[in-house]
Amino acid sequence: MLTLNIILLFLCVTTYGLARVSMSTSNFVIPVEAKPYCPGSSDKASIFIANNVQLQSKFYGAVSPANTCTTCPNGKANYYDSAAEDEPHGTPPLEAIGSIAAVNCTNMCICDTAGDCYTPTGYDVVITFWPYCSDGKCGTYVQIRANSDSSGFVSTTTGSLTFTAGAQVAPNYDFKPFTDPSYIYAATVSCEGCVASSCRTTSS
Ligand SMILES: *[C@@H]1O[C@H](CO)[C@@H](O)[C@H](O)[C@H]1NC(C)=O
Secondary structure (H helix, E strand, O other): OHHHHHHHHHHHHHHHHHHHHHHHHHOOOOOOOOOOOOOOOOOOEEEEEEOOOOOEOOOOOOOOOOEEEOOOOOEEEEEEOOOOOOOOOOOOOOOOOEEEEHHHOOEOEEEEOOOOEEEEOOOOOEEEEEEEEEOOEEEEEEEEEOOOOOOEEEEOOOOOEEEEOHHHEOOOOOEOOOOOOOOEEEEEEEOEOOOOOOOOOOOO
16 A cells, blocks of 8 residues: 555656646747837937936936836936927026036946947036927937037047037027037936947937
């Protein structure tokens, strides 16, 4: 009787084992890593902000994002409603995404939606991001302030000075509108080197 029980138990274990093997074989799945991707938006301005970035609200404000996408590593894509005004302004309502001083962000790099990246000319550079939509195109535009008109951002690929604080001011001393080519059309920002815009954000 004992022997029979042992044999039955053995059979049970064997059957269970075989069942498990066939089950795990039929359920075999190749692990797929989630694609680190945040979609663009046609009615929100967006930008990927690395975790090492701290936005300041001084002068132009720091509005809250309408949505956030966290599927990209080392940061998040924030989506913002468009500012009502089409140029930088320090009068209420304050509509900026926020500001960053290069002195507080020692390896600052901004990449645009075309994948070109830019670094500041010096620690005197302070930037402000503005969300703006016009003609069905929403984007995050970079206002540049610095001690001199010729300070701004240098291309990491060509090494040439491409965007300057001075170029954003019209002859009548008003700021030019965000859609002027003197503003970087930003896709990503980081304080620890350039983040390629594989985590695509702003519509282009
Ligand atoms: C640098 O960061 C500190 C701390 O967040 C902040 O108080 C200060 O205003 C920043 N500097 C500039 C020039 O924005």
